[in-house]
Every structure is written in C-alpha cells, then in structure tokens.
Amino acid sequence: MTDASFRFTHAVTRRPAASITRGLRAIDIGTPDLATMQGHHAAYIAALRATGATVVELPPLDAFPDSVFVEDTALCLPQGAIIMRPGAPTRLGEAAEMAPHLRALYTTVAFITGPGTIEGGDILVTGREILVGRSARTDAAGIEELRALVTPWGHTLREVHTPPGVLHFKTDCSLLDAETILSTKRLAASGCFDGYRVIHTADGEEAAANAIRFNDTVLMAGGFPATRDRLTAAGYAVTEIGNSECAKLDGGMSCLSLRFTPS
Numbered sequence: 001m002t003d004a005s006f007r008f009t010h011a012v013t014r015r016p017a018a019s020i021t022r023g024l025r026a027i028d029i030g031t032p033d034l035a036t037m038q039g040h041h042a043a044y045i046a047a048l049r050a051t052g053a054t055v056v057e058l059p060p061l062d063a064f065p066d067s068v069f070v071e072d073t074a075l076c077l078p079q080g081a082i083i084m085r086p087g088a089p090t091r092l093g094e095a096a097e098m099a100p101h102l103r104a105l106y107t108t109v110a111f112i113t114g115p116g117t118i119e120g121g122d123i124l125v126t127g128r129e130i131l132v133g134r135s136a137r138t139d140a141a142g143i144e145e146l147r148a149l150v151t152p153w154g155h156t157l158r159e160v161h162t163p164p165g166v167l168h169f170k171t172d173c174s175l176l177d178a179e180t181i182l183s184t185k186r187l188a189a190s191g192c193f194d195g196y197r198v199i200h201t202a203d204g205e206e207a208a209a210n211a212i213r214f215n216d217t218v219l220m221a222g223g224f225p226a227t228r229d230r231l232t233a234a235g236y237a238v239t240e241i242g243n244s245e246c247a248k249l250d251g252g253m254s255c256l257s258l259r260f261t262p263s
C-alpha cells in the first residue's frame with residue numbers, strides 16, 4: 001500500500017479559454033460564464049498550492065473549448081506520463097498540446113497511439129491498482145493499449161464499467177486515500193469497489209462524487225453539504241470550490257488538473 005496515489009509534488013492546469021462557451025455538454029443547462037469560471041479556477045489553483053505543491057498554469061487554448069479539462073489528456077504515474085487519445089473528436093488535439101509540458105517534467109513520456117480511445121477521466125489510480133471504466137469515450141482497444149504500457153511498470157489494470165449515461169468513470173467516484181473511495185451508490189452497486197472502504201455520496205448529491213484527494217486536503221465542489229459532512233466526519237480535511245460553470249459542461253474537480261510526482 002502506498003500514499004503515492006494521493007501525495008503529489010506537482011499539478012498541471014490550463015486556464016479556461018473564451019471558447020469555453022462552446023464546450024461539450026450532454027444536456028444544455030446553460031452557457032458557462034467565463035469570468036465566474038476564471039474565479040473558480042483561481043480558487044482551485046490556490047487550494048492546490050496551499051498544500052505546498054508546484055502548480056503549472058498553462059495559457060488558454062481557444063482552439064479547444066474543453067481544454068481546461070486537462071485530466072483527460074494524460075495519465076501521470078510515478079514511472080512516467082502517458083498521453084491519452086481522447087474519444088471526443090473535438091478534443092483529440094488537446095493531447096498533443098499537453099505532451100511537451102509533460103516532457104519538460106518527466107523522463108519517460110509514452111503515447112496511446114490508437115486506433116482505440118481513452119480519456120483520463122475514466123481512470124482511477126488507487127493504492128493497489130488502476131481502474132479503467134469503459135465509456136462512450138474509452139473503448140476496449142484504448143484500455144488494452146494502456147494495459148500494455150502500465151503492466152511493465154508494475155501496475156495492475158482492471159477494466160470496469162462507467163454507468164450508462166455517465167460521462168466518465170470518475171464522474172461518479174474519487175479516491176480519498178489509498179484504500180478509500182467516495183462513490184455514488186449507483187456506481188458502487190456494480191461491485192467495482194468491493195474490498196475497498198467506500199463512502200457514498202448523499203442521496204441527491206451524486207454530483208459531489210467527482211472530488212480529488214490532493215496531499216492533505218480533499219477538494220470538492222461546493223453545494224453538497226451532506227456529503228461534505230460525511231467526509232469531515234470521516235476525518236478528511238475538505239476544501240470546497242465553486243463548480244457551477246464547469247458543471248454545465250459535465251466537469252468537476254478531477255478534470256481540472258493532472259496531479260503527479262515526476263520521475
């Protein structure tokens with residue numbers, strides 16, 4: 001068991017672009033407001049920095065409306081970084097934009113070359129394994145290409161399923177410590193976390209499931225008091241961050257950063 005699943009020296013983020021108003025969304029519940037999102041994004045970065053980590057802020061990429069959601073472009077492991085191959089055609093180019101920044105920080109950078117697709121939002125690294133949810137964005141070929149890369153690095157990859165109608169596996173779950181998962185009841189019911197300690201999101205607060213454990217704090221979206229109280233009662237230090245604008249694009253806490261300790 002290792003703390004490497006939630007202790008990090010670095011995070012990479014990208015500022016939201018003005019084109020965020022054209023970001024992908026499953027259901028249109030309103031257009032995100034750039035200024036409000038910038039404020040939330042700044043608070044998010046401040047919370048990461050408050051843990052002592054180095055946080056890289058990349059400039060906005062107007063050509064890619066969803067590029068603030070950097071998590072989907074790479075998987076960062078202690079042994080190296082792997083550039084993903086997003087399943088959303090409008091997001092494919094974001095991966096190549098991320099590669100040079102990770103090359104500057106990592107000795108080893110590998111690539112998912114296709115034809116399969118895989119996005120970081122479908123990947124949960126725990127203290128003992130890598131869980132990958134098959135979804136509308138992540139297919140069997142993408143998962144197998146990732147498996148071939150991480151197995152020689154000593155990781156065990158387990159394929160699981162993202163609930164129907166849910167964008168990414170991690171839309172519905174987060175790692176709280178090496179052995180503890182925050183999950184919606186609908187996802188945990190699949191049995192994919194059997195053997196872990198699971199804390200459920202409160203009923204009606206399923207959107208709180210996408211949180212991140214980053215060093216000594218758990219960043220979670222504001223507005224979910226019952227789930228927040230469960231986490232604090234379980235002993236976690238919680239930082240709440242506004243997420244109203246990212247939520248309009250199906251984004252949450254994990255999507256906004258790549259978190260790692262480079263090797």
Ligand code: CIR
Pocket residue numbers: 023024025066069071072088091120121122167168170171249250251252254255
């Ligand atoms: C998308 O549909 O790709 C973006 N609007 C949201 C991506 C959220 N990313 C994540 O959960 N890792």
